Amino acid sequence: MTPGPLRTLSFIALRQPIPQSHVVRVRGKLAYHHVKQLKEMDLISYDKIGRSRLLRTTITFADYFNLNHDPLILKKELKNVLDLTTQVQSQRAQASDSSEQS
Structure with a gap:
């Protein structure tokens, strides 16, 4: 799956249930x-x-993504994964900055 549909899927998963019109407003006409x-x-x-x-x-x-079937728990699991991803990216950026300064 390419990044565009994957981003649209994550947007839907985090905000479900969500009107398609809102998804299109945020993600653009390619969301259709x-x-x-x-x-x-x-x-x-x-x-x-x-x-x-x-x-x-x-x-x-x-x-497919090994998540809970309950939508409320699924959203929490996704948010935890996103938080961890953000932390790892932040740590990598800090490590890169400090190695460049040395």
Whole structure:
């Protein structure tokens, strides 16, 4: 999966359930294509709400990324992973800065 759809998927996972119109507003018009691709991969599902769709991740998504099936727990797990990733990136940047100064 390329970075664009992956970013759209993470945006949906962290904010689910979320209207597709909001995803498109934030991620841009390519999000329509991303949503179609993610739906075909069975990583997201949606319910029609008026003219928009309410997007959420599927059990396939949770299984693929080894996450809990409960959406509330899944969100917490994702936030923990993102926090750890941010910490590691910050530590790498600090280590790089200090090695350049030496």
